[in-house]
Amino acid sequence: MIQRLLPFLTLIALFVGLSIASPHFLTVVNLSSVVRQTAVINIMALGMTLVIVAGGIDLSVGSILAMAGLLGTMAMANGYSILTGIAVGLAAGAFWGFVNGFLITRLRIAPFIVTLGTMGIVRGLALIISNGLPVHDVPRGFSFLGDGELFHVPFALLLVLGAALVVHVILEHTRLGRYAFAIGSNPDAALYAGVPIVFHMTAVYTIGGLLTGLAGMIEASRLMTGQPTAGMTYELLAIAAVVIGGGSLRGGEGSVIGTLIGGFIMGLLSNGSDLLGISPYLQQAIIGAVIILAVAVDEFRKRKIG
Amino acid sequence: MLLALRRIEKRFGGVVALRDGNLAVEAGKVHLLLGENGAGKSTLMKIVAGMIQPDGGEVIWQGRPVRFRRPSEAAAAGIAMVHQESLLAPHLTVAENIFLGRAPAAAMGFVRRRRMLEMAESLIEEHRFPLQASWRVERLSPAGKQLVEICRAIQRGSSLLVFDEPTSSLSEAETREVFRIVRALRDRGVGTVYITHRMEELRAVGDQVTILRDGATVHSGDLAAISNDEIIRHMVGREVTAIYSRTPYPPGEELLRVEGLNAGVLLRDIGFHVRAGEIVGLAGLVGAGRTELCRALFGLDPIHSGEIRIRGRQARIRSPRDAVKAGLALIPEDRQKHGLATLLPVAQNLTMANLPAVSPNGILQRSAERRAFAQYAERLRIRAESPRQIAARLSGGTQQKVVIAKWLFRGARVLLFDEPTRGIDVGAKREVFELMDGLAADGAGILMVSSEIPELLQVADRLVVMRQGRISGELPRGANQEDLLRHAMVGESAP
Numbered sequence A: 001m002i003q004r005l006l007p008f009l010t011l012i013a014l015f016v017g018l019s020i021a022s023p024h025f026l027t028v029v030n031l032s033s034v035v036r037q038t039a040v041i042n043i044m045a046l047g048m049t050l051v052i053v054a055g056g057i058d059l060s061v062g063s064i065l066a067m068a069g070l071l072g073t074m075a076m077a078n079g080y081s082i083l084t085g086i087a088v089g090l091a092a093g094a095f096w097g098f099v100n101g102f103l104i105t106r107l108r109i110a111p112f113i114v115t116l117g118t119m120g121i122v123r124g125l126a127l128i129i130s131n132g133l134p135v136h137d138v139p140r141g142f143s144f145l146g147d148g149e150l151f152h153v154p155f156a157l158l159l160v161l162g163a164a165l166v167v168h169v170i171l172e173h174t175r176l177g178r179y180a181f182a183i184g185s186n187p188d189a190a191l192y193a194g195v196p197i198v199f200h201m202t203a204v205y206t207i208g209g210l211l212t213g214l215a216g217m218i219e220a221s222r223l224m225t226g227q228p229t230a231g232m233t234y235e236l237l238a239i240a241a242v243v244i245g246g247g248s249l250r251g252g253e254g255s256v257i258g259t260l261i262g263g264f265i266m267g268l269l270s271n272g273s274d275l276l277g278i279s280p281y282l283q284q285a286i287i288g289a290v291i292i293l294a295v296a297v298d299e300f301r302k303r304k305i306g
Numbered sequence B: 001m002l003l004a005l006r007r008i009e010k011r012f013g014g015v016v017a018l019r020d021g022n023l024a025v026e027a028g029k030v031h032l033l034l035g036e037n038g039a040g041k042s043t044l045m046k047i048v049a050g051m052i053q054p055d056g057g058e059v060i061w062q063g064r065p066v067r068f069r070r071p072s073e074a075a076a077a078g079i080a081m082v083h084q085e086s087l088l089a090p091h092l093t094v095a096e097n098i099f100l101g102r103a104p105a106a107a108m109g110f111v112r113r114r115r116m117l118e119m120a121e122s123l124i125e126e127h128r129f130p131l132q133a134s135w136r137v138e139r140l141s142p143a144g145k146q147l148v149e150i151c152r153a154i155q156r157g158s159s160l161l162v163f164d165e166p167t168s169s170l171s172e173a174e175t176r177e178v179f180r181i182v183r184a185l186r187d188r189g190v191g192t193v194y195i196t197h198r199m200e201e202l203r204a205v206g207d208q209v210t211i212l213r214d215g216a217t218v219h220s221g222d223l224a225a226i227s228n229d230e231i232i233r234h235m236v237g238r239e240v241t242a243i244y245s246r247t248p249y250p251p252g253e254e255l256l257r258v259e260g261l262n263a264g265v266l267l268r269d270i271g272f273h274v275r276a277g278e279i280v281g282l283a284g285l286v287g288a289g290r291t292e293l294c295r296a297l298f299g300l301d302p303i304h305s306g307e308i309r310i311r312g313r314q315a316r317i318r319s320p321r322d323a324v325k326a327g328l329a330l331i332p333e334d335r336q337k338h339g340l341a342t343l344l345p346v347a348q349n350l351t352m353a354n355l356p357a358v359s360p361n362g363i364l365q366r367s368a369e370r371r372a373f374a375q376y377a378e379r380l381r382i383r384a385e386s387p388r389q390i391a392a393r394l395s396g397g398t399q400q401k402v403v404i405a406k407w408l409f410r411g412a413r414v415l416l417f418d419e420p421t422r423g424i425d426v427g428a429k430r431e432v433f434e435l436m437d438g439l440a441a442d443g444a445g446i447l448m449v450s451s452e453i454p455e456l457l458q459v460a461d462r463l464v465v466m467r468q469g470r471i472s473g474e475l476p477r478g479a480n481q482e483d484l485l486r487h488a489m490v491g492e493s494a495p
Helices: A006-021 A028-053 A061-077 A082-106 A111-130 A140-147 A155-173 A175-185 A187-192 A197-223 A234-244 A256-275 A280-305 B041-048 B071-077 B094-098 B113-126 B142-155 B172-187 B199-205 B228-236 B290-297 B320-326 B335-339 B346-358 B366-379 B396-410 B426-441 B453-459 B481-489
Strands: B003-012 B015-025 B030-034 B056-061 B064-066 B079-082 B160-164 B191-195 B208-213 B216-222 B254-263 B267-275 B279-283 B303-310 B328-331 B414-418 B445-449 B462-467 B470-476
Touching: A006 A256, A006 A280, A028 A061, A028 A140, A028 A155, A028 A175, A028 A197, A028 A234, A028 A256, A061 A082, A061 A111, A061 A197, A061 A234, A082 A111, A082 A140, A082 A197, A140 A155, A140 A197, A155 A175, A155 A197, A155 A256, A175 A187, A175 A197, A175 B346, A187 A197, A187 B335, A187 B346, A234 A256, A234 A280, A256 A280, B003 B041, B015 B030, B015 B041, B015 B191, B015 B208, B030 B041, B030 B172, B030 B199, B041 B160, B041 B191, B071 B079, B079 B142, B094 B113, B094 B142, B113 B142, B142 B172, B160 B172, B172 B191, B172 B199, B208 B228, B228 B481, B254 B290, B254 B445, B267 B290, B267 B445, B267 B470, B279 B290, B279 B426, B279 B453, B279 B481, B290 B328, B290 B414, B290 B445, B320 B328, B328 B396, B335 B396, B346 B366, B346 B396, B366 B396, B396 B426, B426 B445, B426 B453, B453 B481, B462 B481, B470 B481
Parallel strands: B015 B216, B030 B191, B030 B208, B079 B160, B160 B191, B279 B445, B279 B462, B328 B414, B414 B445
Antiparallel strands: B003 B015, B003 B056, B056 B064, B208 B216, B254 B267, B254 B303, B462 B470
């Protein structure tokens, strides 16, 4: 039981430790900046949670994030409203998620390979569309998405919580979520039970893409540019958040609360390193070690259950 | 005497696989090892090959008592297995497989490729194998793979070859090729143990015969001195002890009709029917195509031609989902792998095939799911602590009930039971039979595959017997084991 709570206890320990170690940590300014910084990864990781529970993986989310942000900002730069621009970004994300799901289920190619391929395709297309140049011509009001506040709460945090609620409801209270667990837990048993695997796997990747599109718009809003090179290596951070939070790459396991804890652990590690003056090079190594540690602890727990 | 086995005993947990296994193989002879499914043939050969250790008895190899602790020791002594499921490295060439683990080596562990290829080629030529040393093994037919295994045995200078049902997946022409080589080896003084289920094969290749029944050797002698009927009598040779008996129900409407079905690589011209209230037993020896028939009906293997009618309506089955929609259910042989998501709670397994019933508009109603679980747990006496207990923690018999409950909850009318009693204890078997009887009473049609012939005779209303991918006969209730084995081994035309 203690081991199951370990991610949560780690988060608390990090929080307390950083509060003591740095006087700048426990301030409204710093904490709201942590929340904003982690929002992008957290929202991607929520989509990734669905995909991983269903036994899949999506390596293309970093590229999809860039594509969504780019197309959304291009729409705004071409005179469309902010809301239309955001809708374009979400639609682009959902579209590429759907393409992933379609290829995986129809061509029956391993998710790792398909999304490795689309990772390159989508990134390449984003660079072609933009000529490799960022879109700067963005309306001022757009910054609200990533940096605004509603009732003194960072708007990005509200988006994270909203997305978390949606994914939680999908996973725990809908047929889609149940089928995701079934397919991820034992694809053969799901097949033999007549589960409509193609439809539901495609839906899972599409929702994952949609959330990545949202993350892309938040990222674009924070930078106030549409960057074709945005989101490099974000796929690894999103996967790491899911895995640190107890999701299994073998499928059938994962939860929204776990993923959020995983995301915040990584956020605090990076924020704390900044505050304590630890070099960003070392930060990467620390996060890498935490991923291995988290999975090792989880494996150990499962082996004890037998 | 090349190999002598005396009073071999072997238990697996509480199950006695061998209690008095005896076998004497001479050099330059082909020795047939016969027996029903589960008589202990494969166990005996695994002991010879060093794959498992006997609990009692003696293994005498070339006059000396031995004990092979692992397969490599048996192989080093000159014993080679030709497996039913090929144990070759599929991505390597024929030559590389022949020399696997003992390739001609130069300094620093480099393989002398050309030399290996030449050696393999001369071996293949000498024995006129229809192979080429440079072919990749994955592209060979099952027969070709067996020939590669034989090549490997010859290359190692093995003096005993053990074939475990080598021809069950081969065509006639391929079988002849294997036989030709077996005879050639025999003439060079190699001893052969040959496990098979096909009567006509026996006569074509065998010199001597040993028959096992219930883990003990019941007959040993020259093949020429024994008739087919005597062989079958030795294989059966016992009164069936009744663990279960039931009275059939008057059959109702026709639920399943199969006509002229050709499917997969094995099934040819299959035709039979199942009516409401009937339990039809599907009998046959290993490799006859029983599991393949279940797989084809359930949309897991491609159907080439033929007709499947379910409740009078023609069904087009291309996937398990089609089969489930048409009203079929498969209770698979391997529950853990195909029947259950073992890490998910039992209640979730129960509703998996009929989730929309507890999720109107896509929203899960957990209370409805719990009610459904409570209802079926009571009806089938599923002993689970709670709906949330994970399926892996249940006993084999209880798991089987969960799989059955899943299909009842789906409302399936035609149930295919593939080896429903495998791996569950006697008490749980009774319960599974009672359940099947109850389903039949409620108007379900059941097709039951079992390797346990006594079980089929006791449970089924009538029997459909398969042999080499075809239906070889139908037997009414009350048929005896000898009739059944005759159909399963020899086919209808035999005396």
